[in-house]
Amino acid sequence: MIVGVPKEIKNNESRVGMTPAGVFELVKNNHTVYVQSGAGDGSGFFNKDYQQAGATILDTIGQVYAMSEMIVKVKEPIAEEYDLVQEGQIIFTYFHFASSEPLTKAMIKQKGICIAYETVEDEEGTLPLLTPMSEVAGRMAIQQGAKYLEKPAKGRGLLLGGVPGVAPGKVLVLGAGVVGIQAAKMAAGLGAHVTIMDVNMKRLRYVNDVMPPHVVTDFSNEYSIRKHIKTHDLIVGGVLLKGAKAPNLITRDMLKEMRPGTVIVDVAVDQGGCVETTKATTHEDPIYIIDDVVHYCVANMPGAVPYTSTVALTNVTLPYVLKLANLGWQSACEKDKSLQKGLNIIEGKVVYKEINEAFNWDTPVLV
Ligand SMILES: NC(=O)C1=CN([C@@H]2O[C@H](COP(=O)(O)OP(=O)(O)OC[C@H]3O[C@@H](n4cnc5c(N)ncnc54)[C@H](O)[C@@H]3O)[C@@H](O)[C@H]2O)C=CC1
Ligand SMILES: CC(=O)C(=O)O
Numbered sequence: 001m002i003v004g005v006p007k008e009i010k011n012n013e014s015r016v017g018m019t020p021a022g023v024f025e026l027v028k029n030n031h032t033v034y035v036q037s038g039a040g041d042g043s044g045f046f047n048k049d050y051q052q053a054g055a056t057i058l059d060t061i062g063q064v065y066a067m068s069e070m071i072v073k074v075k076e077p078i079a080e081e082y083d084l085v086q087e088g089q090i091i092f093t094y095f096h097f098a099s100s101e102p103l104t105k106a107m108i109k110q111k112g113i114c115i116a117y118e119t120v121e122d123e124e125g126t127l128p129l130l131t132p133m134s135e136v137a138g139r140m141a142i143q144q145g146a147k148y149l150e151k152p153a154k155g156r157g158l159l160l161g162g163v164p165g166v167a168p169g170k171v172l173v174l175g176a177g178v179v180g181i182q183a184a185k186m187a188a189g190l191g192a193h194v195t196i197m198d199v200n201m202k203r204l205r206y207v208n209d210v211m212p213p214h215v216v217t218d219f220s221n222e223y224s225i226r227k228h229i230k231t232h233d234l235i236v237g238g239v240l241l242k243g244a245k246a247p248n249l250i251t252r253d254m255l256k257e258m259r260p261g262t263v264i265v266d267v268a269v270d271q272g273g274c275v276e277t278t279k280a281t282t283h284e285d286p287i288y289i290i291d292d293v294v295h296y297c298v299a300n301m302p303g304a305v306p307y308t309s310t311v312a313l314t315n316v317t318l319p320y321v322l323k324l325a326n327l328g329w330q331s332a333c334e335k336d337k338s339l340q341k342g343l344n345i346i347e348g349k350v351v352y353k354e355i356n357e358a359f360n361w362d363t364p365v366l367v
């Protein structure tokens with residue numbers, strides 16, 4: 001198969017969909033790999049590294065899309081890329097369709113085979129291609145939250161860990177999944193008091209078992225969320241309903257209940273966010289303020305630490321890339337039920353029901 005690796009063009013996105021190690025494996029399996037010039041620069045992988053591994057470097061993104069049967073990338077195509085997608089071409093990347101009707105309609109129109117990293121799901125129900133980026137984003141949520149709690153950054157002016165004689169800050173984590181647990185761990189490490197909420201008792205039991213005593217669990221419901229937001233300094237949104245629009249656990253009216261300078265880091269922004277006032281931001285302009293509450297809603301948080309993120313991501317995507325290249329998408333998805341769950345749109349047809357539900361499309365949409 002001919003596999004193409006374009007350069008990411010989303011704001012401040014320096015990850016790349018394949019490392020030279022991935023190129024080496026594909027070439028060893030008799031595949032051809034085209035890499036756009038400079039695609040890996042931001043992650044520390046240069047043209048010569050890809051060439052030594054057996055790739056051919058192409059100058060433009062247009063050439064990579066036009067010459068490849070499968071595109072392997074990181075983020076969803078942005079508007080400038082929509083028309084580059086070819087009929088029948090496999091696009092293997094994060095899509096987060098439920099949060100973007102324009103992207104969904106564009107991919108329906110282009111008739112590609114859209115396989116979404118974030119819905120590849122193993123037998124235990126975990127998401128192997130989302131997990132490493134959730135680990136990165138969960139940890140980053142506390143770094144970013146701590147920074148925006150500083151006064152010059154518009155926060156409450158509070159040091160999360162406190163100092164002797166001054167109590168530490170309080171962190172509320174919504175969702176005890178991968179993002180939530182990593183965030184809780186980092187916050188606890190700084191000495192903050194942490195409350196972590198979920199609707200899944202198994203997750204809460206696990207957290208209760210493994211975390212230190214200053215991390216407490218609470219069952220997630222509106223009543224308890226309304227109570228906690230009044231006293232917590234940093235709120236991390238880490239809920240997920242697989243492939244679906246995230247539920248709005250914090251509604252607009254609740255912002256008035258928070259203290260001025262409270263910071264919300266809504267990591268779930270890529271699935272639409274779990275805060276009603278969430279709208280996606282970029283690393284260039286990461287925050288905005290509503291009712292004195294700082295909102296940090298960067299949809300590609302791991303893009304800011306590309307050295308860590310590219311390697312963590314490609315470690316888990318490469319086995320699937322190899323399967324797709326060796327077998328073709330139909331046979332690969334028939335043989336591997338985890339990969340089959342990644343199929344979101346096939347040649348103009350949405351095949352993941354949560355996407356239709358997100359847009360109230362009762363019947364297949366015609367574009
Ligand atoms: N902004 C960014 O750069 C990034 C965003 N993400 C996003 O972060 C989100 C979370 O991802 P993961 O932690 O991997 O998911 P996960 O599936 O491991 O955890 C989600 C948790 O949310 C819980 N949940 C569902 N409904 C809830 C409710 N009403 N109240 C409280 N908890 C509830 C689930 O029970 C589950 O434990 C996803 O939307 C993911 O795409 C992940 C990586 C990077
Ligand atoms: C998961 C995701 O959206 C990201 O890594 O950017």
Ligand SMILES: [Mg+2]
Pocket residue numbers: 255256257258259260291292293
């Ligand atoms: Mg207020």
